[in-house]
Amino acid sequence: MLYLIGIGLSDPEDVTVRGLELIRSSARVFLDAYTSILSVGKDRLEEFYGRPVELADRDLVEQGDVILAAAQSADVSFLVVGDPLGATTHADLAMRARQRGVAYRVVHNASVLTAVASCGLQLYTFGETVSVPFWDAVSRPSSFLDKLLGNWERNLHTLCLLDIRVREPTMESLLRGRPEFEPPRFMSCSVAAEQLLALLAEVSAAEDNADLLAESDAAELRNRLNRRKQLPPPERLLTVGLARLGSPDERIAACSLADMASRDLGPPLHSLVVPAPRLHPVEAEFLRQFADTEADAALVDASAAER
Amino acid sequence: MLYLIGIGLSDPEDVTVRGLELIRSSARVFLDAYTSILSVGKDRLEEFYGRPVELADRDLVEQGDVILAAAQSADVSFLVVGDPLGATTHADLAMRARQRGVAYRVVHNASVLTAVASCGLQLYTFGETVSVPFWDAVSRPSSFLDKLLGNWERNLHTLCLLDIRVREPTMESLLRGRPEFEPPRFMSCSVAAEQLLALLAEVSAAEDNADLLAESDAAELRNRLNRRKQLPPPERLLTVGLARLGSPDERIAACSLADMASRDLGPPLHSLVVPAPRLHPVEAEFLRQFADTEADAALVDASAAER
Numbered sequence: 001m002l003y004l005i006g007i008g009l010s011d012p013e014d015v016t017v018r019g020l021e022l023i024r025s026s027a028r029v030f031l032d033a034y035t036s037i038l039s040v041g042k043d044r045l046e047e048f049y050g051r052p053v054e055l056a057d058r059d060l061v062e063q064g065d066v067i068l069a070a071a072q073s074a075d076v077s078f079l080v081v082g083d084p085l086g087a088t089t090h091a092d093l094a095m096r097a098r099q100r101g102v103a104y105r106v107v108h109n110a111s112v113l114t115a116v117a118s119c120g121l122q123l124y125t126f127g128e129t130v131s132v133p134f135w136d137a138v139s140r141p142s143s144f145l146d147k148l149l150g151n152w153e154r155n156l157h158t159l160c161l162l163d164i165r166v167r168e169p170t171m172e173s174l175l176r177g178r179p180e181f182e183p184p185r186f187m188s189c190s191v192a193a194e195q196l197l198a199l200l201a202e203v204s205a206a207e208d209n210a211d212l213l214a215e216s217d218a219a220e221l222r223n224r225l226n227r228r229k230q231l232p233p234p235e236r237l238l239t240v241g242l243a244r245l246g247s248p249d250e251r252i253a254a255c256s257l258a259d260m261a262s263r264d265l266g267p268p269l270h271s272l273v274v275p276a277p278r279l280h281p282v283e284a285e286f287l288r289q290f291a292d293t294e295a296d297a298a299l300v301d302a303s304a305a306e307r
Numbered sequence: 308m309l310y311l312i313g314i315g316l317s318d319p320e321d322v323t324v325r326g327l328e329l330i331r332s333s334a335r336v337f338l339d340a341y342t343s344i345l346s347v348g349k350d351r352l353e354e355f356y357g358r359p360v361e362l363a364d365r366d367l368v369e370q371g372d373v374i375l376a377a378a379q380s381a382d383v384s385f386l387v388v389g390d391p392l393g394a395t396t397h398a399d400l401a402m403r404a405r406q407r408g409v410a411y412r413v414v415h416n417a418s419v420l421t422a423v424a425s426c427g428l429q430l431y432t433f434g435e436t437v438s439v440p441f442w443d444a445v446s447r448p449s450s451f452l453d454k455l456l457g458n459w460e461r462n463l464h465t466l467c468l469l470d471i472r473v474r475e476p477t478m479e480s481l482l483r484g485r486p487e488f489e490p491p492r493f494m495s496c497s498v499a500a501e502q503l504l505a506l507l508a509e510v511s512a513a514e515d516n517a518d519l520l521a522e523s524d525a526a527e528l529r530n531r532l533n534r535r536k537q538l539p540p541p542e543r544l545l546t547v548g549l550a551r552l553g554s555p556d557e558r559i560a561a562c563s564l565a566d567m568a569s570r571d572l573g574p575p576l577h578s579l580v581v582p583a584p585r586l587h588p589v590e591a592e593f594l595r596q597f598a599d600t601e602a603d604a605a606l607v608d609a610s611a612a613e614r
Contacts (some may be wrong), residue, residue, distance in 0.1 A: 008323060009415060016416075017327060018320035083417060085424035088589065095427070095593050108316060108422045108553045109323075110390060110415030113430060117392035118413055120402075123420060124438070128463055129431045150461055156435055246415045282395065286402050 002071040002097045004084035006109025010039050010247035012048035019107045023049050027074035030056040030067055034166045035089065036081035037186075037269065039247055045079075053079070057167050061089055064096050071102045083111040112271055115245045116159050119252050120286025121275055126159055127151030132192050132272070134163045134185065142199050148274055149227050160272040162187035186268030189241035189253075193260035193272070203228045234258040238299050240273040240287065241265050252290040254300055279303045309378040309404045311391035313416025317346050317554035319355035326414045330356050334381035337363040337374055341473045342396065343388035344493075344576065346554050352386075360386070364474050368396055371403050378409045390418040419578055422552045423466050426559050427593025428582055433466055434458030439499050439579070441470045441492065449506050455581055456534050467579040469494035493575030496548035496560075500567035500579070510535045541565040545606050547580040547594065548572050559597040561607055586610045 003022045008014025015023070023029055031042065033055040038045070046053050056078070060066055070076045078084075078093070084106050085091050097104045117123050128151060130144040144160065151158045165185040173180035203225055231237055237257040243265035244250050251265050260272070279287070284304030291297035310329045315321025322330070330336055338349065340362040345352070353360050363385070367373055377383045385391075385400065391413050392398050404411045424430050435458060437451040451467065458465045472492040480487035510532055538544055544564040550572035551557050558572050567579070586594070591611030598604035 006417065011325065013325035013328070014323050014415075016315060016321050016323050018318065020324060021320070083421040083424065086421060086430055088429055091424065091427060091429070091593055092589060095589070098596060106422075106425055106553070108321075108417030110313065110417060111421040113421050114390040114393060114418040115413075115415045117390065117398065120398060122395060122398070123393055124436045127435055128433070128461070131431070154435070154457055246413070282399060282402070286398055289405065 001075050002068070002094075002102055002104040003075065003077045003107060004090060004094060004104060005077050005079050005107040006082060006084045006111075007038065007045075007079050008109045009082065009112065009115060009245055012038075012040060012045050014038075014110065014246070016107060016109060019109065020049070022075070022107065023051060023077045023079070025075060026051070026077040028054065028070050029077045029079065030054050030060075031079045032056055032061060032081070032090070034058045034061075034164075035087045036164065037166075037184075038081055039244060039267070058089075061093060064093055067093070068097055068100055068102055071097065071104075072100065083108050083113075086111055086113065110246060112161070112242075112245055112269075113159065116242060116271065116273060118245060118250070119240050119242060119254070119273065119290060121157050121240070121273065121283050122280065125155070125157055125276060125280070125283075127154060127156030129159045129161060131161045132163060132187065132195065134165060134187060134191075135195055140195075145196070145199055145228065146224070149230065152230065152274070152277060153227075155276040155278055157276050158274045160192060160274065162189070162192050162270050162272060164269070187270065188268070189239075189243070189265050189270045189272045190261050190263055192270070193239065193257055196257060197234055197261055200228065200231065200234060236299065236302075238275050238303050240275060240290065242271045242273065243267070244269065245271065253292060253296075254287050254290045255292070255296045256299055259296070275303060277303065308382050309375070309401075309409055309411040310382065310384045310414060311397060311401060311411060312384050312386050312414040313389060313391045313418075314345065314352075314386050315416045316389065316419065316422060316552055319345075319347060319352050321345075321417065321553070323414060323416060326416065327356070329382070329414065330358060330384045330386070332382060333358070333384040335361065335377050336384045336386065337361050337367075338386045339363055339368060339388070339397070341365045341368075341471075342394045343471060344473070344491075345388055346551060346574070365396075368400060371400055374400070375404055375407055375409055378404065378411075379407065390415050390420075393418055393420065417553060419468070419549075419552055419576075420466065423549060423578065423580060425552060425557070426547050426549060426561070426580065426597060428464050428547070428580065428590050429587065432463055432583060432587070432590075434461060434463030436466045436468060438468045439470060439494065439502065441472060441494060441498075442502055447502075452503070452506055452535065453531075456537065459537065459581070459584060460534075462583040462585055464583050465581045467499060467581065469496070469499050469577050469579060471576070494577065495575070496546075496550070496572050496577045496579045497568050497570055499577070500546065500564055503564060504541055504568055507535065507538070507541060543606065543609075545582050545610050547582060547597065549578045549580065550574070551576065552578065560599060560603075561594050561597045562599065562603045563606055566603070582610060584610065
């Protein structure tokens with residue numbers, strides 16, 4: 001039997017009582033170590049569970065053979081930060097288990113997708129969740145902005161999940177054919193805000209040059225520009241940064257997008273929310289407790305007043 | 308201190324280890340008994356926690372005084388099925404605690420909003436969540452259909468949370484001025500499907516009579532009709548029924564809306580999903596395991612093929 005067990009968001013004690021029983025009675029225990037992380041390391045988990053924990057990197061999970069072969073003859077626990085089927089790769093593991101005749105069972109747990117309610121925004125007024133990837137020299141994906149605008153137009157909040165890079169091989173090591181790994185990277189709210197600011201600045205720049213483009217390109221570009229222009233300027237666009245949700249040193253900050261680019265919310269993991277343009281008064285009242293300055297509080301109040 | 312503690316979706320063992328510690332060290336323990344339920348009663352919880360549990364009905368929570376007064380001088384646990392801030396009323400309780408100078412802390416847990424991934428549909432392709440209320444002789448709310456269509460148009464799934472009525476006073480008893488309560492009611496997937504079928508039938512009927520209405524009404528009506536007409540006929544509209552998610556006798560069924568109206572998925576709680584018109588192949592492959600008949604499986608395959 002394969003148990004896909006959510007271990008929550010922060011500490012070893014966030015596992016459920018049932019999850020802990022199953023971990024302790026499993027022959028082998030794997031931990032997904034690349035889609036998310038807890039604030040504690042493998043050692044603390046092993047100590048708390050009283051069991052050895054094997055780290056599973058992307059290859060081990062995506063190939064799946066080691067885990068599924070073990071689960072064919074004994075109980076195996078596969079631990080996931082958050083709720084187990086939140087990432088495509090874990091749904092895929094469950095499906096392949098089934099194809100090989102290995103029964104699986106999911107033990108649910110908290111997820112950032114609902115823990116985000118700690119900022120006071122109501123879950124039923126969130127639209128589609130988006131992922132913000134790290135930009136690099138060759139690639140600057142921006143499709144998340146279009147999804148964000150789709151939510152904004154319908155007065156829905158957007159939760160932005162921020163990129164995590166764990167065990168990424170360096171370009172040089174790939175060329176040498178012997179992989180060495182980059183240090184892990186976790187996108188902060190300030191980096192996410194910087195990327196969003198850069199995108200919005202590009203919109204303005206592109207607008208100035210739209211008449212240089214071929215007519216068909218220009219029409220499509222103008223359409224995108226018009227959608228993006230709905231957003232207020234960065235100094236008046238409210239954002240909410242969430243760091244270490246569910247942990248004792250959780251930190252939530254509500255401020256403008258422009259300010260978020262220079263806020264330090266401390267160690268990972270971070271998530272960013274772009275609230276809907278018009279907040280419910282109760283949402284605004286709750287959110288105001290996370291405004292550090294008078295300017296931040298005024299911005300929250302303005303979002304409620306525009307309703 | 309007020310602890311808002313999520314207790315998960317099904318069994319007493321679904322509480323987290325931290326949640327259990329806090330419950331056991333609290334002076335008083337309240338259980339929200341009206342926004343959702345576990346599959347077990349108060350007795351099983353008390354036995355498992357080793358603490359008396361006080362049921363909190365809507366009035367007790369919305370007035371809040373009893374709970375907040377207790378939390379002013381001692382540790383109080385307020386237990387909620389799912390993740391604690393999922394319902395507006397609990398965010399409101401946290402805010403009023405803060406206003407009275409009572410510190411609160413949230414202990415997160417699993418929620419149907421993410422456990423729904425057990426059917427194989429990816430969480431990041433869900434749009435806005437909707438609530439389907441029971442209809443009665445005087446009121447037939449239908450705004451959830453417009454939200455569902457908003458998701459459908461953007462190729463997003465819709466999770467429909469189905470109505471729960473606990474401790475509703477009878478009309479007669481209200482007239483007599485001494486409340487007596489209706490037996491609790493939990494909307495099943497089949498009742499939700501029936502209401503949706505009735506709404507869609509009304510669309511067809513209204514269409515036939517649109518020319519009888521005043522011109523301005525007719526234009527608005529025609530706009531709504533045109534949006535609703537995007538949906539395929541009920542025999543070809545794929546739905547997913549989810550019953551007792553996260554419990555050992557969880558039941559998931561994928562079939563047409565027309566068929567869902569006569570499927571019996573057993574005891575509560577139920578939720579209904581209307582998947583996006585075009586599924587990812589991996590979503591369809593996962594979902595197919597919940598198709599009971601060949602016709603159901605063909606409907607799932609058709610949703611993937613249209614992508």
